[in-house]
Amino acid sequence: MHAFDASAPLPTRLLTDPAMIAACAARDVGAVFRLAKTVGLYHSRIARLCEMTPSRVADYVEGRVCAQRHTVLERVADGLRIPGAMLGLAPRDWESARSRVSSQAGEYGTGEGSLPDPRLTRGLNPRSRTVRLGLFTQAVIETSRAVDIDIDTRGRAVVRVRENVHNLGAHPVTRLHHDFWFERTVGRFDVRLSHGVGSGDGQRLERLHDTSTLSKFVVCLPEPLTPGDTARIEYVCTGGVFDDRLFWRQTIARPTEQLWLRVRHRGPQRIDACTAVQEHHDGGETPVGTRVDRAPGVTELNVIRSHLMPGEALVLRWHRDEPPAR
Structure with a gap:
């Protein structure tokens, strides 16, 4: 020693x-x-x-x-x-x-x-790897993030994001940076806050940079998020479209305890294959299990991962069963 x-x-x-x-x-x-x-x-x-x-x-x-x-x-x-x-x-x-x-x-x-x-970690598992890293780096962590992607029969998508953040730092936080990207959009690409159950009223979205496929923005909290406190943030993105390239890449900006990615793809064509990988900061990849649920006219894909670090990403790809050419 x-x-x-x-x-x-x-x-x-x-x-x-x-x-x-x-x-x-x-x-x-x-x-x-x-x-x-x-x-x-x-x-x-x-x-x-x-x-x-x-x-x-x-x-x-x-x-x-x-x-x-x-x-x-x-x-x-x-x-x-x-x-x-x-x-x-x-x-x-x-x-x-x-x-x-x-x-x-x-x-x-x-x-x-x-x-x-103990005031910093109330409501959390202090033995969690994400929590311990958040304490060491004095970071705001995401105790949970749910990304819900609903794709209609034309390929147009509505994405709802719900995140719970917890301040493990030494100072209050009033602004949380975000970005959102789509490979292809149609019509107006828009991001707006959604004040759902449990999310804070008075939150404000401040736009930093917008293009036809990318939005960088800040969520301004109505009151400072003091050390040891938790806030819930919800926002909705519209204007994205999925065509022949069916994939989603969820990048990680903050230490994340749990990420839940759910895709509902509507349409008569069957989803015949689905794969997911976790991309690491060094370029390595880890295969990830997925759950596929099918019902008439809709296929639902679910992926859940824990203890994700900044710089990592979760990538989900799926394929439709194309009818044979005549």
């Missing part, structure tokens, strides 16, 4: 970088080492810190080997001072030591290595 060293090898700005968060979530030791090199840690230094040989570090960096053993991840976490939560490990012994000597960030004690204040 490494002795505690107050001067951590990796700066906080790198530990909170989406690329590092994604690499750790995927337990991609090679990607972690490559990112460490960007702040001046080279093979020999990484090798000493992580109790490896320089040639072994090079194997990870070049992608010739992958971490298979739990003990390797523990040595990487302890050597580079990466919090255990980021690598899916239990909190490391040095994390509690750091909390005694590090400065606290704000009233709620969300500084690096500090123990979470």
